[in-house]
Structures are given as structure tokens and as C-alpha cells.
Amino acid sequence: MKSKLLELVFGLGPIIVLVLSLFAKPSFDVYKGTTYFDGNEAYDYLVKICHKFRRRVVGSESDFLAGLWIMGEFKSLGYEVYLQNFTTRGFYGVVKAMNVYAIKRGKLSKYIVVMAHRDVVPTTIEGANDNGAGVAVLMELAKIFVKRNLTLSIIFLCTDSEETGLHGARFFVNNFPEINEIVCAISIDMCCWKDASGLSLIAYYYPPKFSDASILLAMLSLRRLGYNVIVDPLDEIMARLNLVFAGTDSMPFVAQGVPAIGICDYPLYPYWHKEEDTLDKVSSSRLQIVGELVERFILTVDSMEKLPEFSQHYLIVSDVYFSWYSLYLTTSLIFIFTIIRVIRHARPSRKGLVTYLILYLLAVLTTTLSTPLCMKLKSFVLTTTIVLAVYSLCVWIVLRKIEFPAREVQGVSIIAYDVLYLPSLILSPEVALILLTPMAYVSALVRSVKKYKVVLVLAVTLVNVAPWALLLNYVFSTYGYKLSDKVLCYLTRLASYRFGLLAYVAIPATISLILVTAVISMLIILRSISTHEE
């Protein structure tokens, strides 16, 4: 009776913790006073940028002249202005590039960096929303902050060479002498599309580093004033899984340990890097919203003098926040729960161990072979289908030959699972929660229910498949079928690029561990319907 209670506590505990943490989102006192940002004035800047400085590709004369013009505007406002000249990789070889920044001095020599890149890709002409609008917002902000008395200092930074790999921001981070005095940084990039419904907070990561939760919470606190600021779940999940395939200038700051974010249109701007990215896609009312939001953000941080420190471990889905302690508590409870289950119900035997190992090695083999296949066929869906078919066949053959001691195999599979779960919950409880939790439950829960097994199978299947289905659904709905296929292939390639040879062994091995544990868990459930053990 006592141990049943123990199981109940550790089994239900994680769910209760997660539900309770929904009500514990910290909120900041945001600046509610007068704002001076004027969307129409920003729009005037934008018209000039789009008409006078077309095709501002890094290294071009247009890009250089735009930089000089911005320097002139900053100077005319009375700021101290700095130029950073550097050589960088352009689209067609090595080119000269230039950052421009102005400093507004506050009482302290601690800085908030507000930045926008001015260069464009060769496929756009005006680059109105990417990122003429960002520069226009930056310049209007510089203008209105001349009059304000602040505690913190502000750096208005117009970067170059963002489109060829965030080189301007990287150069700034590596060469600004007081980098450790930067409180936070924000990149205004492609966020003034007239049909956008909201603003997405992006690029607060440079995996494995993440911005402290406080910068996101400060931004999300501004929702109370009616700004539709969100964190896109797809973006968050991808970043937590180390899969990032687009970025903005905030990322080099995060890499240096400075809390930073980018703001971007939500939903994603459909004319991104296209010729149609022209002035008519941007409205002064959107410029107004973005400018005002950044103005309030700056004044909010200024009133605190620095951002409080929470943790780099959190999950934010839309505007729901799971703190580091709720993540660690949840995953630890689940871990203890699985151990209790092994001790009480699923003692591993040698036979179980052997069966599991054979299945595991088969899975490693098939997934290892499929990684280069995926790149060769350039179709993720096709490859996955082939791999799953081959693997299922292998499992079927193995299980026909060997008597399948469900109870013992379950014990081994839970332990194998915990081998993955424990380091994951220590290093990144987010990843443990997103990817591993459903299956940890599946493998541990199965045997306790004697009635309603069909319902259990359905529920467990749903829980098991849901995170993957949601993830795929997001990718497919964002990019469409064909492009999604390309994106998923690209991610596989990226993984092998990031991790080198290791990707060919470690990634398939990890995927296999998940795959084989999932398959075995499902088989155990199916078997437990037909037989009555225990």
C-alpha cells in the first residue's frame, strides 16, 4: 500500500508541478509612461533608405554610402559616433564592411545595445522590411532618446554584413572594449511588415548558450500593455534541440554571454529575401508599434539598472513559462518514478538484456546507414519511411526467433532509457522534457493498469507520438511539403557538420535508443492486452 502511494506521488507529481508552474510566471514592472517614438518620422527615414540606398549588399558603394549617411544623422543629433571598418566574407569574395554606432551616455557606463543591420541580400532591391525598417526604427529611437535622462547608456548600432553570417555583430562583440559592461542587446530585424499580427522573440540562443530568461520575460511583460509579443514554439523547440538554421545579430552577443534577443515579424514575412520586399509592404503603424515597444523595453531595463538573473534553463511556449526549478523538479520526479517501477515491477534478466541489445544494435545499424542515404536521396520523408520499414522487418524477424520475455525486456528498456534521461535532465532538462518524457512514461507505466488497456494503449500512443507529430506539423505548415523535406534534410546535414564524424555514430545511436525503447514499450503494451501476467 505504501509503495503504491509512493508510485502515485512520483507518477502524478510531474504533471502537478507542470500545471502549477503555469501560474508562476514572474512579471516585471514595465514602463507605462509617455513614449515619444513617431512612426511617421521613422517612415520618412525608411523612404530615404529604400530610394537612395538600393541594393545595399555588403561591400557595395550603396551599402558604404548608407553607412556614412547614418553616421551623419547620428552626428547631427549630437552623439559621439564610431566607425568600425573590417574586411569580411561577401557574397562574391572578400569585401570591405563597416559598422556605425552612436553612444548615448547615461549615469552609468553600463550599456543597452539596440541594433539593426542595413545590408541586404543580392536578391532584394529595396530591402524595405529586411532591414530598412529596422534601421529606420533605430534612427528614430536615436532621435527621441537625445532628450531623455537615463541611468544606463545606450549604444545605437547599425551593423553590416549580417546577411553573410552576422559578421558585423561578431566584429563588434570581439572589438568593443567594454563588452562585459553590456546589460543586454536587442536586434531589430524584419519586424515591420504591415500584415503581421505580432512580434516573435528570436535568436536568444547560440546553442548550447541561451539568454537568461529575464530578457524574454521583460519583453513578454509588455503584453500587458497590448503588444502581441510571443515566443514561437517551433523556434524554441528547435533551438533547445541544437537545430538552428537562421539567425540575427543578437546571436554573437549570446555566444559571449550577453543576454540578447531579436525581434521579428509573426507570422514570418512572406517576402523574406525576395525582390518584392519593397516599401509598400511596410506601414508606419507597424513601425510605431515596434519603435514604441523597444522604447518601453529600454526604459523598463533602465529603471531596473540591470536585468535580474534567473537561468538559461527554461521553456517558453508562446507566452507560457516553465522556470528552471519546475523543469528540474518535473524531470527528476519522472526519473525517480522510472527507478521505482524497475524495482517493483520490471526486473531485468539476462535474456531480456540480450534481446534488447540485439534490437538496439539493429536500430543503430539501420539509422547509421540512413543518415548518408537521407542526404543522397534528398528526401527526409522517403528515407524515414524506408528506415522504419527495414527496422520493423528486423524487429519482426528477431522477435519471431527469440522468445520475448516482456517483463524483463521492459526492465532493460527502462534502464537504457534512464541512461539517456539522467545526463539529459542534468545538462538540459528542456530536452529531457520535450523529447524523452512521453516515452519514459510509456516504458514505466504500462504494466500497472489491468483494466482499460485499450484506452491506455490509445492514450500512450498519442502521448508518445504527439511531440514528434507537432514538430513535423509545424515544419510542414511553415514551409510546405517539398520545402520541409529540404529543410529536414538540411538539418541532418547541419547535424553532421556541427558534430563531424560523431554525428554518424552518436546521433544514430541516440535516435536508435529512443526508437528501440519506444518500439519495445509499444510491444509490451500490445502483449499485455492479450496476456494476463502479474
Ligand SMILES: [Zn+2]
Ligand atoms: Zn535581416
